[in-house]
Amino acid sequence: MQLLAEMDGFEPLSNVKIIAATNRPDILDDALLRPGRFDRIIEVPVPSFGGRAEIFKIHTRGMALHEPIDFEALANRCEGATGADIRAICTEAGMWAIREERDSVTTADFDRAIEKVVGEEELRKESVTMFA
Secondary structure: OHHHHHHOOOOOOOOOOOOOOOOOHHHOOHHHHOOOOOOOOOOOOOOOHHHHHHHHHHHOOOOOEOOOOOHHHHHHHOOOOOHHHHHHHHHHHHHHHHHOOOOOEOHHHHHHHHHHHHHHHHHHHHHOOOOO
């Protein structure tokens, strides 16, 4: 409501730009999406296969990897994953190595991380029922 009040305020704010982002456009108030509120709506789709592989490379750049990791195989297992999901997978893989008191991350750590993160994401998708 505060955002709407500021956008419809009585004093013109010519130097203010509002950028908003959501991963749940289905639950946005219709008042936010009326014409004149936002000049542009840009949809950012989930990354492609190649994009997912590159995101894995970015998030593992600073990680100590025990062996060469096949990022394409990991990307193939994560169809529909977002950049945030891939980041969570990389973090979780590192946590598996830490829990087992190792100094480097293995492919098995990534496999377990994918099962955990992607599995939790599937559970969240199944359990989300808003205003039913």
